Amino acid sequence: MIPRATTIVGGRLVLPHGAPQPGAIRLAEGRIAALGAITPEPGDSVIDAGGQLITPGLVDLGVFAVDKPAFHFGGITRAALMPDQGPPLDHPARVRFAAQSGKPDMWVHPLAAATRGLDGTELAELALMRDAGARAVATGRRWIADSGVMLRLLSYCAMLDLVVVTHAEDAGITGSAVATAGEMATRLGLPSAPAEAESVALARDIALAEVTGARIHVRQVTTARALDLVRAAKARGVRITAGVTPAHFMLSDLELADFRTFCRLSPPLRPDHDRRAVIDAIADGTIDVIASGHDPRGPEDKRLPFADAEPGMAGAETLLSLSLTLVRDGRIDLARAFDLLAGAPARLLRVNAGVLQVGAEADIALVDPDRAWIVSSDRMAASAGNTPFDRRPVEGRVTALFKGGQQIG
Amino acid sequence: MQPSTPPSPAAPPIRRDYPSGALAFPHRDLTGIGHLARHEILYVLDEAEQWFALNRQSQKSVDLLAGLTIINAFFENSTRTLLSFEIAGKRLGADVVNMHAATSSVKKGETLIDTAMTLNAMRADAIVIRHASSGAVRLIAGKVDCPVLNAGDGQHEHPTQALLDALTIRHALRLPPGSDLNGLNVTICGDILHSRVARSNILCLTALGAQVRVCAPPALMPAEIEAMGVSVFHDFDAALAGAQIVMMLRLQQERMQGQFIPSPREYRHLYGLTLDRLARAEPDALVMHPGPMNRGIEIDSQVADHPTRSLITQQVECGVAIRMACLDVLTRRARAVPGWAQGAAA
Numbered sequence: 001m002i003p004r005a006t007t008i009v010g011g012r013l014v015l016p017h018g019a020p021q022p023g024a025i026r027l028a029e030g031r032i033a034a035l036g037a038i039t040p041e042p043g044d045s046v047i048d049a050g051g052q053l054i055t056p057g058l059v060d061l062g063v064f065a066v067d068k069p070a071f072h073f074g075g076i077t078r079a080a081l082m083p084d085q086g087p088p089l090d091h092p093a094r095v096r097f098a099a100q101s102g103k104p105d106m107w108v109h110p111l112a113a114a115t116r117g118l119d120g121t122e123l124a125e126l127a128l129m130r131d132a133g134a135r136a137v138a139t140g141r142r143w144i145a146d147s148g149v150m151l152r153l154l155s156y157c158a159m160l161d162l163v164v165v166t167h168a169e170d171a172g173i174t175g176s177a178v179a180t181a182g183e184m185a186t187r188l189g190l191p192s193a194p195a196e197a198e199s200v201a202l203a204r205d206i207a208l209a210e211v212t213g214a215r216i217h218v219r220q221v222t223t224a225r226a227l228d229l230v231r232a233a234k235a236r237g238v239r240i241t242a243g244v245t246p247a248h249f250m251l252s253d254l255e256l257a258d259f260r261t262f263c264r265l266s267p268p269l270r271p272d273h274d275r276r277a278v279i280d281a282i283a284d285g286t287i288d289v290i291a292s293g294h295d296p297r298g299p300e301d302k303r304l305p306f307a308d309a310e311p312g313m314a315g316a317e318t319l320l321s322l323s324l325t326l327v328r329d330g331r332i333d334l335a336r337a338f339d340l341l342a343g344a345p346a347r348l349l350r351v352n353a354g355v356l357q358v359g360a361e362a363d364i365a366l367v368d369p370d371r372a373w374i375v376s377s378d379r380m381a382a383s384a385g386n387t388p389f390d391r392r393p394v395e396g397r398v399t400a401l402f403k404g405g406q407q408i409g
Numbered sequence: 410m411q412p413s414t415p416p417s418p419a420a421p422p423i424r425r426d427y428p429s430g431a432l433a434f435p436h437r438d439l440t441g442i443g444h445l446a447r448h449e450i451l452y453v454l455d456e457a458e459q460w461f462a463l464n465r466q467s468q469k470s471v472d473l474l475a476g477l478t479i480i481n482a483f484f485e486n487s488t489r490t491l492l493s494f495e496i497a498g499k500r501l502g503a504d505v506v507n508m509h510a511a512t513s514s515v516k517k518g519e520t521l522i523d524t525a526m527t528l529n530a531m532r533a534d535a536i537v538i539r540h541a542s543s544g545a546v547r548l549i550a551g552k553v554d555c556p557v558l559n560a561g562d563g564q565h566e567h568p569t570q571a572l573l574d575a576l577t578i579r580h581a582l583r584l585p586p587g588s589d590l591n592g593l594n595v596t597i598c599g600d601i602l603h604s605r606v607a608r609s610n611i612l613c614l615t616a617l618g619a620q621v622r623v624c625a626p627p628a629l630m631p632a633e634i635e636a637m638g639v640s641v642f643h644d645f646d647a648a649l650a651g652a653q654i655v656m657m658l659r660l661q662q663e664r665m666q667g668q669f670i671p672s673p674r675e676y677r678h679l680y681g682l683t684l685d686r687l688a689r690a691e692p693d694a695l696v697m698h699p700g701p702m703n704r705g706i707e708i709d710s711q712v713a714d715h716p717t718r719s720l721i722t723q724q725v726e727c728g729v730a731i732r733m734a735c736l737d738v739l740t741r742r743a744r745a746v747p748g749w750a751q752g753a754a755a
Contacts, residue, residue: 181632187443189543189564189608192632259544303522305542307563 005033006405007040011049011366014056014338016355025054027362027405035356049366052399055338057363058320059354061243061345062138062165062219064295066098068106070316070382072409074292075398077106077363079316080165080349083113084140090116090124092132099133105408107363109349111138111165114153120144123153127160135349136217138165141266143201145171150205154214163215163241163348166205168226169267173197178307179268184253191307195270199225206233206240215239217348221287222248222267224277231286241348242281243289245315246322249278251388259306262377263388265293266311282340283331289348290340292319296384314382318375320367321394327369328395334369362405371397423587427452430748434738438550438557441566442612447589450616454576455586457727457734461576464500464729474503477534477740482524483560484510484540489700489725490560490569494537497732503534521545522552529553534743535736538562543605556739564603570699571609573731575617577724578654581695591618596648596690597639598624598680599658599707602631602669606699607658611637624648626679628669645680652690656697657682657708673706683709687718695720 005028012020013035025035026044040046057077064082071079081098083089089098090113102108112134116122118141126137137157143166144150157164177193179185185192202218206229209216221227221242230242247265252272255263263269281287295312302309323341326332332340346354353361375392377385401409425448427433433452436444463469479498483491491507498505508528521540525548528536535556538546543563550557561567578595579588595614601607601623614621615638623634624642635641642648649655660676670676687694696712697720704710713719741749 183633183636186631186634187608187637189562189566189605191564194632259547299522300520303520303548305521305540305545305548305563307542307544 003406005029005041005044006047006402006407007038007044008047008049008054008364008366009040011052011054013054013356014334016339016343016357017335020053020334025356025364027364027402030362030404032356032358032360032362034358047400053334053367053369054356055365055367056342056354056356057365057401057403058341059345059349059351060294060316060319061217061289061291061348062111062293063291063316064293064312065383066101066106066108067294067296067316067383068102070294070296070314070380071106072401073381073398074316074319075365075367075401076292076316076319077365077401077403078109078346078351078353079106079294080109080111080135080345082140083111083118083138088113088118088140089129089134090118092125092128095129095134096132105403107351107403109135109351111136114139114144114164115149118142120146120149123149123156126156126162130160130162134162135351136163136165138219139167141167143167143169143171147204147208151208151212154208154212154216158212158214163217165217165219168198168201168205168218168221170197170201173200177268178264179256180253180270182253182271184256188256188259188306190256195223195274196225198223198267199229202226202229206238209240210236210238213239217241217243217289219243219291220245220248220267220293221281222270222278223274227277227281227286231281234286241288241344242286243291244278244282244287245291245293246319247313247315247388249275249282250322250325251275255388256306260388261302261304261306261309262313262386262390264306264309264311265313279326279331282326288340288344290319290323291345292316294382296382297386298384302386312386313388314380314384314386317381318387318389318394320398321373321396322389324369324396325394362402364402365398366400367396368399369396371395373397423585425451425455425587431742437739437742439568439735439739440547440550440557440559442568442571442609442616443566445616447616450572450575450613451587451589453572453731453734453738454579456738457572457576457730458586460733461727461730464726470500470502472502473737474498474501474740474744477503477743478532479503479505479535479537479736480508480528480531480533481505481537481560482508482528484521484538484545485561487539487560489728490539493725493728494560494732497729497736500729501733501736503736521549525549525552529555535740555743558735558739561605564605564608566609567605568609569728569731569735570606571613572735573724573728574610574656574697574699575613576727576731577697577720580727581720581723589617590614593619593654594622594652594691595619595654595656596622596624596652597656597658598645598648598682600629600661601625601634601658602629603661604658610656611639615639622648622652624680626670645686646689649686649689652694654695654697655682655687655690658699659701660703660707673703677706681707681709682712684711687712694718697721697724699724
């Protein structure tokens with residue numbers, strides 16, 4: 001049975017460029033069949049958007065758990081799953097299983113572990129994992145310390161034309177640090193490392209990407225100095241893209257006061273001048289992707305002394321609302337916001353989605369950009385409520401979600 | 410510079426008007442010096458004077474805390490602090506129970522919160538906690554119903570050590586009760602990075618008006634510590650010039666992951682306090698050390714055992730008095746002392 005086509009009318013279409021355009025969108029056979037000044041075809045089911053935004057479903061590049069209720073709440077139709085699972089995604093069979101794990105109402109794109117066991121020493125079977133459904137390769141939560149391994153990884157992935165998602169923190173500098181060196185960490189007595197741990201790691205990875213011609217995506221760039229390196233590398237033509245999560249453009253290390261473990265993140269929160277540099281880099285195009293880094297953690301991982309707690313935050317639900325603050329502040333427009341949240345990650349993963357155009361997969365969200373709500377860590381859709389944004393009022397909420405033309409939320 | 414009150418054996422006590430009742434110390438817990446105002450620090454110091462006097466009598470105990478249970482929960486090894494808290498509690502007449510992490514269910518994988526809830530359910534009237542993680546004491550304080558005293562949390566704070574050091578200095582300089590340490594030059598030297606004693610002392614001494622210098626090799630100096638109101642030195646001789654108090658810290662070799670210094674011998678060469686080095690400070694400068702000492706590394710025996718310059722045993726003596734004062738003040742609400750029964754903020 002072929003499902004009926006759907007036409008959503010009376011909305012404002014968020015297109016790749018320019019201001020939202022009043023119009024309608026028709027979803028048929030899982031794809032966007034038409035959009036703009038169109039009317040429903042006979043037999044279509046018709047949905048009235050009531051003036052809300054019609055946007056691409058978000059493509060969340062780099063989540064640590066498949067958490068459908070949270071993804072649906074946040075308007076995420078595709079999530080690239082980090083290889084840091086138990087056991088790691090370092091084997092083709094596990095990748096194949098993970099790629100199926102979201103069906104039918106969610107796309108999960110596994111990221112293959114770059115090295116066996118994510119240990120940073122032996123290359124994993126990357127081509128077999130690619131053919132099993134891996135959309136990219138990732139080094140995981142950690143940096144690959146051995147530059148020789150990284151060089152061989154990047155040259156191999158350049159041959160396979162797989163993007164390598166890296167984590168930029170020099171492990172020798174960070175050691176067991178849980179905070180960025182500075183007044184806050186000093187006052188709290190927390191093990192800390194200088195922010196340069198990021199730029200040192202990034203400088204090496206950029207040099208190796210340049211040598212090998214590989215595509216690298218740095219999942220989180222959070223310091224002014226590292227962003228300067230990305231900016232310069234892009235200007236030289238290095239095939240590098242950069243991402244960030246809302247925590248690093250909304251929060252600074254002042255949040256660590258009172259040892260709030262929900263603010264224990266990896267990389268750690270930075271001083272405020274770095275936070276402002278991240279916003280500037282989003283505005284000037286140095287940062288390509290905003291992702292949630294969704295990593296739900298229960299009390300057994302978080303209700304501990306700060307340095308003993310696990311890093312990570314549940315971010316899927318707040319990703320869109322927090323990103324829209326940049327639009328409200330006039331730093332980016334809506335079209336660019338959805339490129340950061342959907343278009344650019346879809347291009348990185350080479351999936352035909354993340355953008356409203358005829359022929360693309362019909363992954364669509366209806367968004368009320370002005371709807372106000374309050375983040376509450378004990379009433380989250382996610383499997384755990386570890387958000388540093390607890391009790392923060394935000395605006396913008398997904399009211400309906402379609403995957404492959406079918407309404408899923 | 411001299412302290413605002415010149416040292417004199419006959420100096421009369423400075424009368425300070427503290428807020429009445431619980432307003433003098435409106436905290437349920439003592440988790441750090443960082444939460445305390447200057448007058449609250451002075452209040453505890455002044456309260457300790459009576460216990461200091463009592464401890465020098467042959468009859469050393471009172472029944473002030475009779476019937477109260479104090480649990481010393483030490484998740485990290487300690488000899489002197491644990492003993493000091495135990496003696497303080499017992500001299501006040503409380504029932505004191507010690508829980509050592511080595512023999513507790515913590516070893517069986519119980520989480521810190523579960524342990525805290527267990528202690529709470531046993532209806533302790535005060536819990537004294539030492540833990541290896543910064544912030545652990547505050548975490549427990551948020552989960553239990555009784556006052557919590559921080560006996561050292563990771564690299565964060567060790568408030569009773571700072572209070573006893575301030576009391577020791579006041580006694581050594583013969584400053585009367587009520588005095589602050591205005592204008593006093595204090596040099597703290599050693600492993601500042603890993604030291605909770607340094608952090609609490611910086612907060613306490615600067616709150617009392619002292620000029621604090623910190624001295625350590627760069628690898629053992631925390632970032633941006635100037636923001637805490639201290640001046641930073643790497644050259645020990647320069648840091649000693651003009652110092653009236655020299656506080657040496659223990660080289661915490663067990664906390665050091667990786668190499669922070671080439672060798673203890675080399676550390677002694679640059680930062681060990683010898684009699685020769687001490688001569689670079691003020692002529693009558695006094696030496697302190699929170700213990701336990703690494704003799705021959707950060708401090709030479711001739712300095713540590715110096716009959717007139719070393720305050721190390723006086724620090725231990727003041728420690729008991731300070732801990733008695735803290736236990737007394739923090740249990741006043743539970744004992745329904747007039748003026749303290751209600752209204753004390755959490």
